[in-house]
Amino acid sequence: xxxxxxxxxxxxxxxxxxxxxxxxxxxxxxxxxxxxxxxxxxxxxxxxxxxxxxxxxxxxxxxxxxxxxxxxxxxxxxxxxxxxxxxxxxxxxxxxxxxxxxxxxxxxxxxxxxxxxxxxxxxxxxxxxxxxxxxxxxxxxxxxxxxxxxxxxxxxxxxxxxxxxxxxxxxxxxxxxxxxxxxxxxxxxxxxxxxxxxxxxxxxxxxxxxxxxxxxxxxxxxxxxxxxxxxxxxxxxxxxxxxxxxxxxxxxxxxxxxxxxxxxxxxxxxxxxxxxxxxxxxxxxxxxxxxxxxxxxxxxxxxxxxxxxxxxxxx
Numbered sequence: 022x023x024x025x026x027x028x029x030x031x032x033x034x035x036x037x038x039x040x041x042x043x044x045x046x047x048x049x050x051x052x053x054x055x056x057x058x059x060x061x062x063x064x065x066x067x068x069x070x071x072x073x074x075x076x077x078x079x080x081x082x083x084x085x086x087x088x089x090x091x092x093x094x095x096x097x098x099x100x101x102x103x104x105x106x107x108x109x110x111x112x113x114x115x116x117x118x119x120x121x122x123x124x125x126x127x128x129x130x131x132x133x134x135x136x137x138x139x140x141x142x143x144x145x146x147x148x149x150x151x152x153x154x155x156x157x158x159x160x161x162x163x164x165x166x167x168x169x170x171x172x173x174x175x176x177x178x179x180x181x182x183x184x185x186x187x188x189x190x191x192x193x194x195x196x197x198x199x200x201x202x203x204x205x206x207x208x209x210x211x212x213x214x215x216x217x218x219x220x221x222x223x224x225x226x227x228x229x230x231x232x233x234x235x236x237x238x239x240x241x242x243x244x245x246x247x248x249x250x251x252x253x254x255x256x257x258x259x260x261x262x263x264x265x266x267x268x269x270x271x272x273x274x275x276x277x278x279x280x281x282x283x284x285x286x287x288x289x290x291x292x293x294x295x296x297x298x299x300x301x302x303x304x305x306x307x308x309x310x311x312x313x314x315x316x317x318x319x320x321x322x323x324x325x326x327x328x329x330x331x332x333x334x335x336x
Contacts, residue, residue: 022103025111026076034137035109037068041142042149044186045074047092048101050206051144051177051184056105058174059142063108068139070108074098075115082115090238092189097212124155128163142172179203196242198296208249208295208334211237213276215287230262230277231287233294240276245300247323249334250280251293256334257283260316260323261294264303281320295334298326 025031039062045052056072063070080089093101095112102110113119113131122130127150132138141160149155161171177184184204192201193209202208213235243264250259258281265274278294280287300322306312 022099022107023109024099025109027112027114028131028135031111031135034135035069035071037063037066037139038071038109038136039063039066039068039140039142040071040073040132040136040138042073043144043147044078045072045098045102046078046186047189047205048098048105049184049186049189049204050179053105053206054177055142055144055174056102056107058172060106062140062142062172066139070106071111071136072102072107072109073111073113074102076112077115079115079120082117083120090190092186092193092209092239094236094238121151124150124159125163126150127155128160128167132169133167138169140170140172142174144174145176147173190239193239193241196244196299196302198241198246199298201241202296208297209241210293210295211235211240211276212291212293213237215290215292217288230279231292233276233278233292235276240274241296241299243274243303245303245319247297247300247326247330248278249295249297249327250278251295251334252280252287252290257281258323258327259294260300260319261296262303279316279320281324297330300326 039059041055041059043052043055056070059072060070076095078089078091080087099110132141141164143157143160145157147157147160149160157171157173164171180200182188182204189201189204189209192198192204198209213233215231216234217232240263244262246261246263248259248261250257259278260281261276261278263274263276276294278292300319306315
């Protein structure tokens with residue numbers, strides 16, 4: 022997939038582009054349904070399949086006070102969109118000036134004059150332009166005027182809930198990683214780098230852990246999780262703890278992972294943590310011995326869950 026950073030980098034319009042537009046945070050099953058439609062239609066029309074998204078996410082510019090935590094850093098979003106088979110990804114640089122572009126100017130200046138679109142595919146609730154005043158009906162009307170067609174894809178639902186980035190965020194913030202993964206079509210994951218921690222895992226608790234630092238904005242709710250961990254092309258079973266280590270009086274949020282049946286040093290290495298299920302919430306134990314006993318039970322629980330789920334993670 023070719024990635025184009027900014028409208029100014031688009032030297033010429035692609036051949037008969039079939040385009041979809043959106044923020045695509047999380048690249049969930051609903052997004053992938055749209056991408057699949059774009060790729061299919063482009064193939065039948067003999068044109069290029071193209072996705073348009075925005076960098077940074079519009080909410081970061083227009084409503085930073087909402088503190089919306091994104092599901093996917095930009096590099097991960099690009100990789101996931103690329104895996105969908107899209108030919109071209111255009112990242113439009115979103116700022117206050119761009120946000121003032123009216124819906125009709127967005128259609129005329131970008132879709133028609135800049136891209137010369139042949140077909141546009143968007144989700145059911147798609148809105149665009151200043152104040153989100155642009156609608157799918159407006160898009161269809163302008164399409165008839167300028168000679169492009171429009172297809173609106175129905176929302177996907179799972180268990181009665183619409184698949185959306187907002188819903189996935191809620192589920193992760195509630196610790197319901199299993200449900201979040203069903204909406205994503207893959208296990209939710211974060212990548213990070215292993216850093217030096219306090220050393221209590223191996224020294225006091227007989228369970229060495231890897232502390233990680235991560236660029237991800239959205240981390241699942243505090244607690245203990247069954248995970249898979251990718252390290253240098255290998256995938257290991259593991260248990261992760263997200264929290265402040267209250268038994269030891271901790272106050273700073275930390276992310277720790279224990280790799281089952283692993284011996285080695287992964288300090289400073291890059292890893293990916295895939296969340297499979299939540300075992301329990303974080304709690305304060307009366308002693309290190311009590312915590313050690315609970316960790317043993319957590320590991321036993323994780324082994325049972327991993328055996329039952331048989332989750333296949335590709336490094």
